[in-house]
Amino acid sequence: MDQSEKRLIKKIRKGDQQAFAELVERYKNSVFAICLRMVGNAQEAEDLSQEAFIRAYNRIDQYDHDRKFSTWLFRIATNLSIDFLRRRKNNVSLDAVVPGTEGLSLNTMLPDEGEQPEDQMVRKETEEMVQEQIKRLPDKYRSAIVLKYIEDLSLKEISEIMEIPVGTVKTRIHRGREMLRKNMITEGGGRA
């Protein structure tokens, strides 16, 4: 962990909220990306991201400063997302009215400049399809796959975030990848 981050955390431990704001700025989009791909809904992902940061602030004394701060923060975000998915699963009727990609279409998916409307359409469709496939993965494969392919983290970092051995991370990624492949060729058809 870099020195500036260590200094920030020292300040946060003394109750400096401005120092905490700097950390939020640094990590908010990564935390949001994890939550978004885990739960598939932008509004819920934003709420979960807020919850993750508030929890990190309140539990800053539990953070082991010999480890990377992002590892600890991403663990909080992943666990909150998994808890959220479990709660949602227990409420089937609620799940039915929450489509996977709702809320993803507007300001959260800013198109590249100069992109043609047709390209935007195709990209939006592809993104929706991919998000739907992520949603179909069991929780434990989903978190490994999201951390690997959305956050581009190493297997070792993922193992620290999920608190499981590297070998188990590999197995989950392999199975997750295989499920994605199977589902994409049957559901996604020629698009994938």
Added chain:
Amino acid sequence: MNCVSKKYVSLMNKVLDQEATEQEKQVLFEHLATCAECRVHFNELKESTELLRRLTHPQLPAAFTESVLNQLPPDKRNAIHKWGSRHPVLTTVAICALPMSLVVIGSRRQTRNRNGYALVKVSGDQT
């Protein structure tokens, strides 16, 4: 799926995890050159993860950070600090009054302990 055997699937996984040796890569790619079924399987695996990688990374609005800060528990240490910078005169008086009162109390006690006569004199002067 007779050809997509465990051996080649595990090699594919190693390659995709970027953990394959040069020799393992060679074994796999030589096989892929001759086996269409495995080639399709490998390309499908690669493509599915490529699609994940290409997903948009949406940005949160700037107001997000402020909204998080507003939900943090109020910090007492911070509150005292803010009060202090808002009332500098009162703060100075308060900070100075404490050691000064200690000095006064201390000197009176000392006098009293050392010499009863002086105590009468000092307290007489003061009142």
